[in-house]
Amino acid sequence: MKQMILITVLLIGYVRPEFIPGCSFYNGQCSYTVQLGHQGQCNLPTTAQNPSDFPTTVQPPTTCCTNLQTDIADLRSLVAGLTNDLKLLKDNYNVLENETNELNTTTSNKDDLLQLLQTKEAEFNKTHDQIAAVLQQASAEIHRLRDELVATTRQLNNCRGTLGLQSGTATVAPVLDASINMTFCDFQTSSESCGFNTNRKTGYSWKSHSGSINSLTGPIEDHTYGSQKGVYMYMDTDNSPYGDHVIRTYRMESNLISPAAAVCVRFWYNMNGKDIRTLNIYAKIGNGDGYPVWTQSGNQGQRWSLGEVSLDSEYTASHFKIVVEGTTDSYHTSYNHYNEHGDIAFDDFYIYNTSCNSE
Numbered sequence: 427m428k429q430m431i432l433i434t435v436l437l438i439g440y441v442r443p444e445f446i447p448g449c450s451f452y453n454g455q456c457s458y459t460v461q462l463g464h465q466g467q468c469n470l471p472t473t474a475q476n477p478s479d480f481p482t483t484v485q486p487p488t489t490c491c492t493n494l495q496t497d498i499a500d501l502r503s504l505v506a507g508l509t510n511d512l513k514l515l516k517d518n519y520n521v522l523e524n525e526t527n528e529l530n531t532t533t534s535n536k537d538d539l540l541q542l543l544q545t546k547e548a549e550f551n552k553t554h555d556q557i558a559a560v561l562q563q564a565s566a567e568i569h570r571l572r573d574e575l576v577a578t579t580r581q582l583n584n585c586r587g588t589l590g591l592q593s594g595t596a597t598v599a600p601v602l603d604a605s606i607n608m609t610f611c612d613f614q615t616s617s618e619s620c621g622f623n624t625n626r627k628t629g630y631s632w633k634s635h636s637g638s639i640n641s642l643t644g645p646i647e648d649h650t651y652g653s654q655k656g657v658y659m660y661m662d663t664d665n666s667p668y669g670d671h672v673i674r675t676y677r678m679e680s681n682l683i684s685p686a687a688a689v690c691v692r693f694w695y696n697m698n699g700k701d702i703r704t705l706n707i708y709a710k711i712g713n714g715d716g717y718p719v720w721t722q723s724g725n726q727g728q729r730w731s732l733g734e735v736s737l738d739s740e741y742t743a744s745h746f747k748i749v750v751e752g753t754t755d756s757y758h759t760s761y762n763h764y765n766e767h768g769d770i771a772f773d774d775f776y777i778y779n780t781s782c783n784s785e
C-alpha cells in the first residue's frame with residue numbers, strides 16, 4: 427500500500443517526501459483519515475508539513491490517537507470476547523440440543539422398552555395359557571385313558587367270567603406303570619382272601635353275595651364280571667330291628683397296608699335303596715379311624731359307581747388299614763319289608779402305592 431502510494435505520487439510528479447498520514451486537527455477535533463504505520467503516534471501541528479492547515483491557537487491533545495487506538499483495541503478485544511461468548515453460547519446450544527436429542531432418544535427408547543416389555547408379557551401370558559391348556563388336556567387324557575383301562579379291565583373280567591376262568595388272586599392289574607405295586611381284590615372267593623376282616627365281635631359286618639338281592643335294594647349283579655354268578659360284598663339289612671328307626675353301622679377292615687409316599691384307593695360301590703344313609707372310607711392308623719377320607723350319602727340308584735381317594739403321607743407314612751363303613755336306618759315291620767332297603771354293595775377294591783393322579 428505504501429509503495430503503491432509512493433508510485434502514484436512519483437507518476438503525477440507531486441512530491442511530498444515526508445508525508446505522514448494520520449489524523450488531522452480541525453477545530454480542535456481529531457479527524458482520523460488514513461493510518462499507515464506510526465502506530466500509537468499522532469501528528470502534531472508543529473511537525474506537520476503545512477502548518478497553515480491548522481489553526482495555531484488550538485493545541486490538540488497529543489494523546490487522542492493513542493486513545494482512539496486503545497478504544498479500537500478495546501473494541502477488538504470486546505468483539506473477540508463477544509465472539510468467544512457467542513462460540514461458547516453456540517457450543518452450549520449444541521450441547522443442549524444434543525442433550526435434548528439424547529433425552530428424546532432416551533424417551534423413545536423408554537417407550538420402545540415399555541412396548542417390548544408389554545409384548546413379552548403378552549407372549550408370556552400366551553405361553554402360560556398354552557402350558558395350562560396342554561396340562562389340562564394331558565390331565566383329561568390321563569383320566570380318559572384310566573377310565574378306558576378300568577372299562578377294558580372290566581370287559582376282560584367279564585370275558586374271563588363267561589369262560590369260567592375264575593381267579594381268586596389279582597391277575598388283572600389295571601396299572602399303567604410297572605413300577606407301581608397294586609393289590610386288587612374282586613371278592614370272588616371270600617372276603618378273607620383279600621384280607622378284609624368281616625368277623626366283628628360286636629355290631630354289623632359285610633357279607634359276600636352273588637346275584638341280585640331284591641328289586642328295591644342292592645345291585646342286580648357283581649361288578650367284576652357283571653354276572654349273576656360273580657361275587658361282591660354287601661350290607662345285609664334283612665332282618666333289620668323291628669320298628670327301630672336307629673342308624674346302624676356295618677364295617678369291614680382291610681389288612682395292614684405298607685407305608686408309601688402316597689396311596690391310591692379305588693373301589694366300586696352300589697348304593698341302591700331308599701334306606702341307605704352313608705358309605706364312608708377311613709384310613710385307620712393304629713386304633714383311630716379319624717375323619718372319613720371319602721364319603722357318599724343317599725340312594726344312588728342301581729348302577730355301580732367308581733370311588734377313589736388319594737391318601738398322602740399324613741395317612742401313609744406308616745402301616746394303616748382301609749375301613750369300609752356303611753350306615754342305614756332301615757327297620758322292618760311285621761307286615762312287609764318296605765323299610766329294609768339299605769343294602770350298600772362293594773366290589774373290586776384296588777390299592778396302588780402312588781396317588782390316583784400320577785397312576
Ligand SMILES: *[C@@H]1O[C@H](CO)[C@@H](O)[C@H](O)[C@H]1NC(C)=O
Pocket residue numbers: 517520521524
Ligand atoms: C453433538 O452430537 C453430535 C453427533 O451426535 C456430535 O458429533 C457432536 O460432537 C455433539 N456436540 C456436542 C457439543 O456435544
Ligand SMILES: *[C@@H]1O[C@H](CO)[C@@H](O)[C@H](O)[C@H]1NC(C)=O
Pocket residue numbers: 523526527530
Ligand atoms: C424432541 O421430541 C419432541 C416431541 O416429540 C419434538 O417436538 C422435538 O422437536 C424433539 N427435539 C429434537 C431435538 O429432536
Ligand SMILES: *[C@@H]1O[C@H](CO)[C@@H](O)[C@H](O)[C@H]1NC(C)=O
Pocket residue numbers: 544545547548551
Ligand atoms: C398378563 O396376565 C396378567 C394376569 O392375568 C394381566 O394382569 C396382564 O394384563 C396380562 N398382560 C398382557 C400383556 O396381556
Ligand SMILES: *[C@@H]1O[C@H](CO)[C@@H](O)[C@H](O)[C@H]1NC(C)=O
Pocket residue numbers: 605606607686687779780
Ligand atoms: C411301589 O412298590 C413297588 C414294589 O414294592 C416299588 O418297587 C416301587 O418303588 C413303589 N413305588 C412307589 C412310587 O412308591
Ligand SMILES: *[C@@H]1O[C@H](CO)[C@@H](O)[C@H](O)[C@H]1NC(C)=O
Pocket residue numbers: 607608609682683684685777
Ligand atoms: C404291595 O402292597 C401290598 C399292600 O400294601 C403289600 O402287602 C405288598 O407287600 C406290596 N408288594 C410289594 C412287592 O411291595
